[in-house]
Amino acid sequence: MKLHNYFRSSASFRVRIALALKGLDYEYVPVHLVKGEQLQAPFAQLSPERLVPVLQDGDQTLSQSLAIIEYLDETHPEPPLLPADPPGRARVRALALDIACEIHPLNNLRVLRYLVRQLGVSDEAKNGWYRHWVETGLEAVERQLAGHPATGRYCHGDTPTLADCVLVPQIFNAQRFDCRLDHVPTVMKVFEHCMQHPAFIAAQPSRCPDAEA
Amino acid sequence: MKLHNYFRSSASFRVRIALALKGLDYEYVPVHLVKGEQLQAPFAQLSPERLVPVLQDGDQTLSQSLAIIEYLDETHPEPPLLPADPPGRARVRALALDIACEIHPLNNLRVLRYLVRQLGVSDEAKNGWYRHWVETGLEAVERQLAGHPATGRYCHGDTPTLADCVLVPQIFNAQRFDCRLDHVPTVMKVFEHCMQHPAFIAAQPSRCPDAEA
Known part of the structure; x- marks a missing residue:
């Protein structure tokens, strides 16, 4: 997996926590928001929203931190990040x-x-x-x-x-x-x-x- | 079920659509946002966020439109509002x-x-x-x-x-x-x-x- 993110972006930070809780390794790809790298190629071609974080998992390109965390919870259920009920x-x-x-x-x-x-x-x-x-x-x-x-x-x-x-x-x-x-x-x-x-x-x-x- | 909502609130509208798609009946409880009714009793006692919509289902009180819709999809799976994959x-x-x-x-x-x-x-x-x-x-x-x-x-x-x-x-x-x-x-x-x-x-x-x- 590759996580496109920025150290100070709190949406990125959410996904980094989830990946760490699940013990999943990933490649860290920095996107410098203050320099506007999210609006330029190559990132802009990957992200229709021009927003970090983006997670690449095989041929899937996932956006929106909460959707990414739900995806991780569905594809790597342990430890669960949502209760069962x-x-x-x-x-x-x-x-x-x-x-x-x-x-x-x-x-x-x-x-x-x-x-x-x-x-x-x-x-x-x-x-x-x-x-x-x-x-x-x-x-x-x-x-x-x-x-x-x-x-x-x-x-x-x-x-x-x-x-x-x-x-x-x-x-x-x-x-x-x-x-x-x-x-x-x-x-x-x-x-x-x-x-x-x-x-x-x-x-x-x-x-x-x-x-x- | 009781839906506390406001006709013009788009978060309320989201939940009304989901309830209608699932064919679920509910009692409509209006909360007039422009008059500030969300900040006053009785609604403020029901909603820690002071936000519509709130769905009451039995003894459960649910908030945040997207969380409510996911709950409805889990408790009333047909027709599904999320794909299977x-x-x-x-x-x-x-x-x-x-x-x-x-x-x-x-x-x-x-x-x-x-x-x-x-x-x-x-x-x-x-x-x-x-x-x-x-x-x-x-x-x-x-x-x-x-x-x-x-x-x-x-x-x-x-x-x-x-x-x-x-x-x-x-x-x-x-x-x-x-x-x-x-x-x-x-x-x-x-x-x-x-x-x-x-x-x-x-x-x-x-x-x-x-x-x-």
Whole structure:
């Protein structure tokens, strides 16, 4: 397998965690988003969306991090990244989507650039926008986790799932942009537990071949 | 089953289509987003995210439209809304996520309000923002669909899938905001085919009990 990704892309980070949890080896192909390599050949010919991550598995070319992780879970079922029961699967997917649809899309590079370049927003207002969506979005995740009987050491039970693969990169972003996190103690407890796990440690941006200071 | 939703919410519309495709009856519970009913009791007590749609099925309370549709597909397998093969499932999920993560989150009500109220963006610039993400996002979907051997009368083959449940509401939004659509002929061909299907027709906003002119 080949993973086309960028060390700082949180969608890429999600897939790196899943691959590490499953113990799957892959070739790391860096795509430098800040330099715009996702818009140029050869990557642009591979990716109709011009987005990382892209996973190549044999003759399959897969996109969208959540779809890639579900594919990995279907093709390499052990250890499972989704519970066996439909309500549990729905809870894990909803937690993942609470981040992947409600927080992350508002804060990716092309959106921040549009705010500054097209709308003339100041750096201060741009950073306020970033923090607003992270802080309110994680508050919703906190309400989902706190006190729910299915929440364990991880988001759902005591083994990592898709939800943790999505949560951890979002917390890395939140920390990088100095977001408030003291209002989401359950989220942070899960995050800290994840960061004890070798797969999460190995997948983090600073361990990537294309990492920058 | 009870579906808490809003006629104009495209995430709600996705679930209404899936329920109609599966022939499942449900009680329609309106939540008026423009009046802020999602932030007040009783709905706010039901939904940690304060977002529609929410599906109640027995003692389960489910959120996030894509997670709800996957749950419905697992608990009521016929007709299937995902293909049987992992690469096909990954393609359908990626198409759904290309809209649910890359287009829709940028254009929902609370984001448009933040642009106007917090960033002081003009109505014209706000509408430009809306159209930008719809038009560039649908262009990426067009590149996914056009010429791909798996594209049929629907996004994937000749029966409706999760991808169509997500595509159709996005096109309704695009039309309502006068977005350009002539650059996405394959997308529009699939959309028009969907809108011949009784389930898509029955689920559309104008047919909802809480529909407004």
